[in-house]
Amino acid sequence: MNKYIFSFLIILIFYPCTSFSQENNESKSVTDLVLYQLNKERALLRENVDSKIKLMDAKITNLDESIRTTSSSSEKVDKLLERVQILEERQLELDKNVISVYKYNYSSAVLNLASMEREIKPLNLFNSSRDFYTTLDKVSNPMNYEGYAAWFKEFEKYIEENKKDEARLDALSHIIHVTGNLAEGTPFTGMFAGSLFDGIGSFINSLGRRDRDLQEKSIKMFKLTTSVSQFTHDKDLIETEWNSIGKSLDELKELQEKSMNENIVNILGINKNEFRKRFTDETDAKKRTQYILDISKIAEDKIVEARNMNGENWKQEFFNQMVTVQNLKIRFGTLTFRILENLDKYKVLIKKYKQDEYLKDKVDQLDLKLSLVRNSFESTFNPQDYIKASNEMYIVE
DSSP: OOHHHHHHHHHHHHSOHHHHHHHHHHHHHHHHHHHHHHHHHHHHHHHHHHHHHHHHHHHHHHHHHHHHHOOOHHHHHHHHHHHHHHHHHHHHHHHHHHHHHHHHHHHHHHHHHHHHHHHTTTOOOOSSHHHHHHHHHHHTOGGGSTTHHHHHHHHHHHHHHHTTTOHHHHHHHHHHHHHOOGGGTOOOOHHHHHHHHHHHHHHHHHOOGGGHHHHHHHHHHHHHHHHHHHHHHHHHHHHHHHHHHHHHHHHHHHHHHHHHIIIIIIITOOOHHHHIIIIISOOOHHHHHHHHHHHHHHHHHHHHHHHHHHGGGTHHHHHHHHHHHHHHHHHHHHHHHHHHHHHHHHHHHHHHHTTOTTTHHHHHHHHHHHHHHHHHHHHHOOHHHHHHHHHTSSOOO
16 A cells, blocks of 8 residues: 555554544634734724824814914924824834734734644544545455455466476466565556466366366456456556655655744744644643733744834834745645546546446445545544635734
8 A cells, every 4th residue: 555645644643533533623723812812902003093193184284274374483393293202203103003914914924823733733634534544445355355265366376386387387386476465555557467467267167177266266366366456456547646755745744844933932932842842742622722822922022023123124024934934825725636536536536436246345344444445534623714715814004
């Protein structure tokens, strides 16, 4: 079995998807709750700023009129100074709003980055997949079909008795012994399948009328072998995509880890182990919510500090990090979309072999288990919603 699929299955022994789905939903509710609270604070501040700006604009309009109509030079200077003071106060209020927007957006970036760590930990997608992939392997192994193992012993006996006289049978005997116990799941594909087909064909041709029952059974088992071999070939074409998906997941985890270090450790000055203890590994949603709200205050202080130190250039670092996190989130959503597409390929595979007289019973079982896998995946990750949320994670004012 593909090493990436196998790793998913091993993980699931320790992380059942039902609990993971619940945990994922809790992460989403924490994200929604924190962002709702931050947006509420931002909206109240914006409303207060707008009110003050309107009053200041009215004062500036009155001062402009007074400056235009006054004939006193000293009074005009006083009003000009007052106007400058109001404009400075106005800019301070506007800065408050800019800071609140950056606080919300940067907190959203940090929260989504942290939530992603819980989601990729390590993308526990398949609740029923152990059953699904076990059944998939059973379909691919003719030894799991009734009567095949007993018949194969007769076939092996023929191989051993005739391998000295026929090089192809000798080679087949060799590869059978190399692969070991075929019941363990040696794929009946490739060169092995070709040699096997030749051997079975020779075996059937060697049987006379006195072995008519064995001949009929051998023809049936030959057909079963060809069906299983082709099914395995088609299945393997689908499973090659898991290699690419697995590599993409590894790259995503590496980039997410790098972004965590840049934001949590370098910018916010938070100990990463403490962060993981109080957010990533914390099971109490209320504690996680409060911890992120506390971090948003640290983010606000860092934004104010950066503005005071860097003047006009203070936004760039935070903006760059927000773009990076958004791209990671979109990339994660795209990855889940690829996984869903690859799961759907199994549906096409099942449909193709559903009417095969030799495979249909096991394929029916596979169909039921695939539905469980897909439903479990989609209830945990909805790729379209995830990508949509990624595109809408920041506010623009």
